[in-house]
Amino acid sequence: MHRPSEEDHIEKFTPEMRGWYRSLKHFILNLGDDTDIRSRVAYIAFRRRKGQKTLAYFNCYPTQNALVIDIPRPPGGVPLEPGFLSDPPGKLKGIVLRMRVDSAADVERAKPHLERSYRES
Secondary structure: OOOOOHHHHHOOOOHHHHHHHHHHHHHHHOOOOOEEEEEOOOEEEEEEOHHHOEEEEEEOOHHHOOEEEEEEOOOOOOOOEOOOEEOOOHHHEOOEEEEEEOOHHHHHHHHHHHHHHHHHO
16 A cells, blocks of 8 residues: 655645645744654654654645644643644543644744644643
8 A cells, every 4th residue: 555655645635735835834944953854644743852742743634724633641731722723533532632734823833833743742
């Protein structure tokens, strides 16, 4: 089975989604020099080499015109933000937080959560 590349995934995104993805990718990669990108069938993962922990999963749902990003739930939790930061359904509930990025403003809102995920991974 062919594993899609990062480019395979983002070519299916809308132009807006590509811009949001590239902005957040650039932000994550500039947090430190120890982050790898791994493309899987349903998502793109950003992993720290130190400890081999994933700091963010960019789920690839191009039909939603939104980036859906799962990050590890921080110790102590954070307040949920309806329409942006929520518990995912099913087995991931309580383990990760899900961000829905569908605007340039949401890109900026996501950055502190991604930075915290990077520091804690």
